[in-house]
Amino acid sequence: MIRACPVSELPEGEALRLEGSVPVSVFHAEGGYYALDDTCSHQDASLADGWIEGCYVECPLHAARFDLRTGVPNCLPAKNAVRTYPVVVADGVIYVDTRVRQDVA
Known part of the structure; x- marks a missing residue:
């Protein structure tokens, strides 16, 4: 598990990029916490820099929504899904389990 940040440091409607062998x-x-591969599957853009609306993030480069x-x-130009990861909140801290990649078929 990777420690992301305290809950108080990630307000509703915000995102945080975690560096690693695969950025997340x-x-x-x-009202929930979600973790995805950070790089848009269409082109090399950080999803953490995108716009969040409801349970979707819009890529800042070409407006694909995930x-x-x-x-x-759910729209072009992206055609391929990005991996998701389990998120755990414990003692007021957000953790991401990057060992468990949840691929979409």
């Missing part, structure tokens, strides 16, 4: 973004949306719950895009 953590989002606080719709479902934070599943990683599946």
